[in-house]
Amino acid sequence: MSKKLAIIATKGTLDWAYPPFILASTAAALGYDTQIFFTFYGLQLLRKNLNLQVSPLGNPAMPMPMPVPVLVQALPGMQAVMSSMMKAKMKKKGVASIEELRSLCKEADVKLVACQMTVDLFEFDPKDFIDGIEFGGAATFFEFAGESDICLYI
Amino acid sequence: MAQHDKELDASGLNCPLPILRAKKALNDMQPGQVLRIIATDPGSVKDFDAFAKQTGNELMDSKEEGGKFYYLIKKK
Known part of the structure; x- marks a missing residue:
């Protein structure tokens, strides 16, 4: 019987999108039965059209090519600039895009579950999500997580 | 290096892509x-x-040569 990995993905920024998809795709490659439960801002990671952003605001640990004062970081357009710089750097370094990791997860039969309550709360249109996902609640999560060998909250 | 049936060039790819490929x-x-x-x-x-x-x-072989890494894996 294969090992099981259960992940809760709660964040929807570019940087926080990586851990769940990297771990889930790798676990699947190692033979784990894997499930990710997407809740709150994590639901953004299930959209057909991803426009994930990263912000240096509130994150003094983000490596910057040069020091940028916080008030400058808050200027309009700065987030878009930072996000495209980060994406360009990732591409240059051979880091997979979230789209690629997500489709590798799907190919490897990682089960993707959207939190029904948050879908309703934020009035997301299920048509905006990628195909092949499931919708469920906390009890649905525990049905799999209760049997898991590793359970991560991200 | 020993015989192989298939080759995968994962040069330039970063974790976890070489493993996934x-x-x-x-x-x-x-x-x-x-x-x-x-x-x-x-x-x-x-x-x-x-x-x-x-x-x-x-993993039959794992070596570095000229800044590149070469692996031979026999399928179970």
């Missing part, structure tokens, strides 16, 4: 066949070792 390549192979992988990610040395241990596919 290797797994995909192995899926299309027969048990006993050998996959040769070329990678540039230094983290792939430990990762392929761990991959082999956990999946039961045999």
Whole structure:
């Protein structure tokens, strides 16, 4: 019987999108039965059209090519600039895009579950999500997580 | 280097792509066949070792040459 990995993905920024998809795709490659439960801002990671952003605001640990004062970081357009710089750097370094990791997860039969309550709360249109996902609640999560060998909250 | 049945060039790819691509390549192979992988990610040395241990596919060879890493994996 294969090992099981259960992940809760709660964040929807570019940087926080990586851990769940990297771990889930790798676990699947190692033979784990894997499930990710997407809740709150994590639901953004299930959209057909991803426009994930990263912000240096509130994150003094983000490596910057040069020091940028916080008030400058808050200027309009700065987030878009930072996000495209980060994406360009990732591409240059051979880091997979979230789209690629997500489709590798799907190919490897990682089960993707959207939190029904948050879908309703934020009035997301299920048509905006990628195909092949499931919708469920906390009890649905525990049905799999209760049997898991590793359970991560991200 | 020993004979291989298939080659995967994962040069320039970063974690976890070399492992994921290797797994995909192995899926299309027969048990006993050998996959040769070329990678540039230094983290792939430990990762392929761990991959082999956990999946039961045999890591027959792992070496560095001229800044590149070469692996031979025999499918279980």
